[in-house]
Amino acid sequence: xxxxxxxxxxxxxxxxxxxxxxxxxxxxxxxxxxxxxxxxxxxxxxxxxxxxxxxxxxxxxxxxxxxxxxxxxxxxxxxxxxxxxxxxxxxxxxxxxxxxxxxxxxxxxxxxxxxxxxxxxxxxxxxxxxxxxxxxxxxxxxxxxxxxxxxxxxxxxxxxxxxxxxxxxxxxxxxxxxxxxxxxxxxxxxxxxxxxxxxxxxxxxxxxxxxxxxxxxxxxxxxxxxxxxxxxxxxxxxxxxxxxxxxxxxxxxxxxxxxxxxxxxxxxxxxxxxxxxxxxxxxxxxxxxxxxxxxxxxxxxxxxxxxxxx
Amino acid sequence: xxxxxxxxxxxxxxxxxxxxxxxxxxxxxxxxxxxxxxxxxxxxxxxxxxxxxxxxxxxxxxxxxxxxxxxxxxxxxxxxxxxxxxxxxxxxxxxxxxxxxxxxxxxxxxxxxxxxxxxxxxxxxxxxxxxxxxxxxxxxxxxxxxxxxxxxxxxxxxxxxxxxxxxxxxxxxxxxxxxxxxxxxxxxxxxxxxxxxxxxxxxxxxxxxxxxxxxxxxxxxxxxxxxxxxxxxxxxxxxxxxxxxxxxxxxxxxxxxxxxxxxxxxxxxxxxxxxxxxxxxxxxxxxxxxxxxxxxxx
Amino acid sequence: xxxxxxxxxxxxxxxxxxxxxxxxxxxxxxxxxxxxxxxxxxxxxxxxxxxxxxxxxxxxxxxxxxxxxxxxxxxxxxxxxxxxxxxxxxxxxxxxxxxxxxxxxxxxxxxxxxxxxxxxxxxxxxxxxxxxxxxxxxxxxxxxxxxxxxxxxxxxxxxxxxxxxxxxxxxxxxxxxxxxxxxxxxxxxxxxxxxxxxxxxxxxxxxxxxxxxxxxxxxxxxxxxxxxxxxxxxxxxxxxxxxxxxxxxxxxxxxxxx
Numbered sequence: 030x031x032x033x034x035x036x037x038x039x040x041x042x043x044x045x046x047x048x049x050x051x052x053x054x055x056x057x058x059x060x061x062x063x064x065x066x067x068x069x070x071x072x073x074x075x076x077x078x079x080x081x082x083x084x085x086x087x088x089x090x091x092x093x094x095x096x097x098x099x100x101x102x103x104x105x106x107x108x109x110x111x112x113x114x115x116x117x118x119x120x121x122x123x124x125x126x127x128x129x130x131x132x133x134x135x136x137x138x139x140x141x142x143x144x145x146x147x148x149x150x151x152x153x154x155x156x157x158x159x160x161x162x163x164x165x166x167x168x169x170x171x172x173x174x175x176x177x178x179x180x181x182x183x184x185x186x187x188x189x190x191x192x193x194x195x196x197x198x199x200x201x202x203x204x205x206x207x208x209x210x211x212x213x214x215x216x217x218x219x220x221x222x223x224x225x226x227x228x229x230x231x232x233x234x235x236x237x238x239x240x241x242x243x244x245x246x247x248x249x250x251x252x253x254x255x256x257x258x259x260x261x262x263x264x265x266x267x268x269x270x271x272x273x274x275x276x277x278x279x280x281x282x283x284x285x286x287x288x289x290x291x292x293x294x295x296x297x298x299x300x301x302x303x304x305x306x307x308x309x310x311x312x313x314x315x316x317x318x319x320x321x322x323x324x325x326x327x328x329x330x331x332x333x334x335x336x337x338x339x
Numbered sequence: 340x341x342x343x344x345x346x347x348x349x350x351x352x353x354x355x356x357x358x359x360x361x362x363x364x365x366x367x368x369x370x371x372x373x374x375x376x377x378x379x380x381x382x383x384x385x386x387x388x389x390x391x392x393x394x395x396x397x398x399x400x401x402x403x404x405x406x407x408x409x410x411x412x413x414x415x416x417x418x419x420x421x422x423x424x425x426x427x428x429x430x431x432x433x434x435x436x437x438x439x440x441x442x443x444x445x446x447x448x449x450x451x452x453x454x455x456x457x458x459x460x461x462x463x464x465x466x467x468x469x470x471x472x473x474x475x476x477x478x479x480x481x482x483x484x485x486x487x488x489x490x491x492x493x494x495x496x497x498x499x500x501x502x503x504x505x506x507x508x509x510x511x512x513x514x515x516x517x518x519x520x521x522x523x524x525x526x527x528x529x530x531x532x533x534x535x536x537x538x539x540x541x542x543x544x545x546x547x548x549x550x551x552x553x554x555x556x557x558x559x560x561x562x563x564x565x566x567x568x569x570x571x572x573x574x575x576x577x578x579x580x581x582x583x584x585x586x587x588x589x590x591x592x593x594x595x596x597x598x599x600x601x602x603x604x605x606x607x608x609x610x611x612x613x614x615x616x617x618x619x620x621x622x623x624x625x626x627x628x629x630x631x632x633x634x635x636x637x
Numbered sequence: 638x639x640x641x642x643x644x645x646x647x648x649x650x651x652x653x654x655x656x657x658x659x660x661x662x663x664x665x666x667x668x669x670x671x672x673x674x675x676x677x678x679x680x681x682x683x684x685x686x687x688x689x690x691x692x693x694x695x696x697x698x699x700x701x702x703x704x705x706x707x708x709x710x711x712x713x714x715x716x717x718x719x720x721x722x723x724x725x726x727x728x729x730x731x732x733x734x735x736x737x738x739x740x741x742x743x744x745x746x747x748x749x750x751x752x753x754x755x756x757x758x759x760x761x762x763x764x765x766x767x768x769x770x771x772x773x774x775x776x777x778x779x780x781x782x783x784x785x786x787x788x789x790x791x792x793x794x795x796x797x798x799x800x801x802x803x804x805x806x807x808x809x810x811x812x813x814x815x816x817x818x819x820x821x822x823x824x825x826x827x828x829x830x831x832x833x834x835x836x837x838x839x840x841x842x843x844x845x846x847x848x849x850x851x852x853x854x855x856x857x858x859x860x861x862x863x864x865x866x867x868x869x870x871x872x873x874x875x876x877x878x879x880x881x882x883x884x885x886x887x888x889x890x891x892x893x894x895x
Contacts, residue, residue: 083722083894086722086725086726087725087726088721088722088725088726088894089893089894090893106728106729106730107728109726109727109728109729110727110728112726113726114722114723114726116719116722116723119719119722119723120718120719120720121720121723122648122652122720124651124652124655124656125651133644133648134723134727136640136641136643136644137641137644137645137724137727137728137729138727138728139640139641139728178723181723191726347887350883350886350887351887353883354880354883354884354887357876357879357880357883358876358877358880360872360876361873361876361877361880362842364869364870364872364873364876365842365846365849365873367869368846368849368866368869368870368873369823369849371863371865371866371869372849372866404818404821407821407824407825407828408821408824410828411824411827411828414828
């Protein structure tokens with residue numbers, strides 16, 4: 030059983046004065062997330078990430094397609110006891126204090142009174158809000174609100190967490206703390222589905238990622254494979270500037286400093302270039318394989334106007 | 340969760356049932372209250388002037404509402420042939436306090452007030468007070484003088500006051516010259532059948548309200564019937580004097596040369612010849628004002 | 638279901654309290670206490686009459702105003718501020734949300750009315766002692782006012798579930814006014830013809846009938862209210878409110894939220 034299984038989910042909005050036009054926000058999204066996986070849902074702004082989450086949470090209704098969460102229909106209210114959701118830039122009832130908010134949400138999620146009593150202080154502590162006391166939320170900073178958001182998403186034992194841009198608007202310290210939190214949850218075996226456009230966060234935390242652009246899924250795969258798939262180059266440093274002319278067509282970005290040359294070569298060309306350099310009498314200093322970055326993969330997938338499914 | 344079509348259908352049915360239930364409850368409430376209930380508020384208001392101040396500038400609308408209530412009050416009581424129209428004057432008074440230029444309230448309201456029950460409230464003095472208020476507030480409206488004169492003549496039998504009213508009204512620019520004629524008639528003849536006929540004829544012509552027109556029609560019909568009955572009874576007497584007995588059918592009179600054809604009332608129904616020489620109409624309900632102009636009373 | 642409903646209800650109540658809504662009670666008491674001496678210039682009987690009229694009318698009007706002011710934002714505020722997102726991601730059903738909000742606001746109005754009643758009776762005692770049995774019957778007037786609250790709250794909730802606060806306020810207020818004159822609407826219908834007649838008749842059944850719920854004058858004049866009236870008006874208020882809330886639920890369950 031998958032944790033999350035999305036099948037051909039689509040959503041189009043009616044636009045225009047007479048609501049006659051259709052603007053597609055999501056086109057036939059299909060993907061699966063394993064249990065215990067940390068899954069990154071990447072895409073530029075407006076790609077359809079938040080739309081997907083809103084569809085899964087039942088905030089809007091799909092134009093077509095369906096999804097399953099832990100094997101049950103995604104709109105089954107009972108399944109919501111097993112999921113937690115942190116929306117983008119969350120806004121909470123500002124007249125409540127943090128413990129009151131968690132108590133309210135806990136009640137709505139069916140957490141019993143004594144469990145709430147136990148868990149609320151613990152949860153607040155785990156997000157670093159244990160000294161928030163009874164301050165009303167309207168006095169909280171953005172970072173604190175984000176933490177409250179995470180707290181309400183984990184107040185009771187969820188198996189799956191849906192996070193929409195959990196790091197947005199946080200300062201570096203805040204982001205670090207949130208990252209740690211997510212890591213802790215990951216270590217505890219939770220399934221985490223988080224959407225972001227900040228690639229470094231995804232790189233640090235995710236097992237698998239999907240790239241979505243203009244409402245369509247452009248790429249999906251395991252993090253490490255994607256990185257190395259993007260990176261197929263090596264960097265060669267040699268001594269003997271005169272040898273450059275022999276390989277200049279096979280290398281890119283040559284930098285010459287005195288007698289030392291540094292250049293990048295595609296991995297397929299690597300052996301041939303090395304051979305040519307030896308023939309020229311250059312002295313090899315180093316050959317280093319370059320890892321590609323997620324960024325390159327991302328840019329590659331989001332640059333095309335039309336895309337095909339991988 | 341977007342509900343299924345079936346669930347929507349069921350819920351909509353429940354919705355209609357609930358609404359139907361509310362309509363039933365409301366109907367029951369209305370029947371319990373009767374048409375009197377809204378009007379209870381009227382009694383509890385110290386005065387129309389207070390309502391006017393409270394109405395925050397919407398007194399015109401409120402006046403229309405009160406006028407409608409007055410009409411409905413009168414109408415429903417009239418249908419029930421009631422003998423008491425106690426709230427009519429307060430309603431009209433408040434209406435005209437709220438909107439002193441609501442001519443219809445003075446005009447028709449005073450006629451409803453002045454007529455004898457069950458045709459009206461039987462309060463000609465209050466009617467006069469109302470019209471005089473209307474004249475104060477609308478001095479250029481000459482037709483109110485007509486109404487005033489009419490009420491004085493018809494219901495209060497004060498021919499001098501009636502003449503005065505018609506006179507004053509005739510002097511207002513735009514008044515029909517006929518007002519002067521009425522004034523003259525009042526002076527000369529007072530209670531006279533020709534005057535009455537002319538008066539009701541004028542009322543019928545001038546009124547645009549159905550109820551008033553109908554009342555005028557009834558008066559005219561009754562006057563006609565009264566004249567006819569008088570005449571017929573005279574001929575019956577003649578027959579009796581000639582033959583020593585009363586006729587048993589109109590045909591007898593015909594044969595005696597006293598009549599041509601069967602006499603019909605203004606509604607086209609034959610007059611009824613009763614034993615003892617009395618003549619009556621078949622359907623007295625259609626002639627509620629019968630007997631006012633009879634020369635030979637019983 | 639019950640724990641979720643009660644959570645939403647109590648939270649709605651808590652929000653109203655923290656919004657300092659109940660401070661209106663202070664103004665109410667001040668008005669009552671300030672105006673009573675003015676009335677005492679007139680004879681004692683009229684003083685009582687005016688105090689009762691003023692007190693009950695104020696309870697009614699204040700309640701309706703609060704119902705409209707809070708009601709228009711009940712749902713629309715949660716949509717605009719997106720606080721609904723985290724609610725809907727929980728096992729809360731959409732209908733529970735609507736009903737919970739309704740009950741929370743009704744609870745607020747009830748609490749308000751209770752305190753006002755206490756203040757009202759205090760003023761009554763202060764200026765027209767002693768209190769008689771007839772004064773206990775004034776509670777019936779307050780009961781009818783509470784029935785009014787049930788209806789007007791449902792109406793504003795309905796508008797809140799699909800339109801913006803300004804329109805909700807406009808429509809709710811308009812319906813309140815028309816509803817107060819619903820009896821006259823029926824009269825208009827009786828005297829018109831054709832399309833206008835049927836339109837007016839239909840309208841007179843559809844708009845909330847506040848006319849029959851206003852027994853303030855009656856109880857002010859110490860007139861009894863028939864038991865049948867209490868029964869059927871209760872039935873009407875409950876059925877009508879249920880109808881309106883059901884419509885609100887039907888609309889809200891279908892809404893795609895931004």
